[in-house]
Amino acid sequence: SQSEAQKLNMIETTDDWIRMGVDNVSIPSATATGRNTLRLQSKKVFNSGLFVIHASHMPQGCGTHPAFWTHGPDWPNNGEIDMIEGINL
Secondary structure, three states, rough: OHHHHOOOOOOEEEOOOEEEOOOOOOOOOOOOOOOOOOOOOOOOOOOOOOOOOOOOOOOOOOOOOOOOEEEEEOOOOOEEEEEEEEEOO
């Protein structure tokens, strides 16, 4: 939720921009399968359009997986369109 992400300092918003970050507050257990992540989801449905992202910084390096993508109403059956997807193995 937005409130949980704000508590973990993972998201900050103003009228002009949004900052998304990593969870650097929680300490995962030895058996954890990953860290907390963010997902932004539109309240509107788009059938076409021009989608623009202006990123002043994107994470890089081992263990990061920044992505900007769309998906159909029955994901993963309807597939997805990856506009940005970075991965470091």
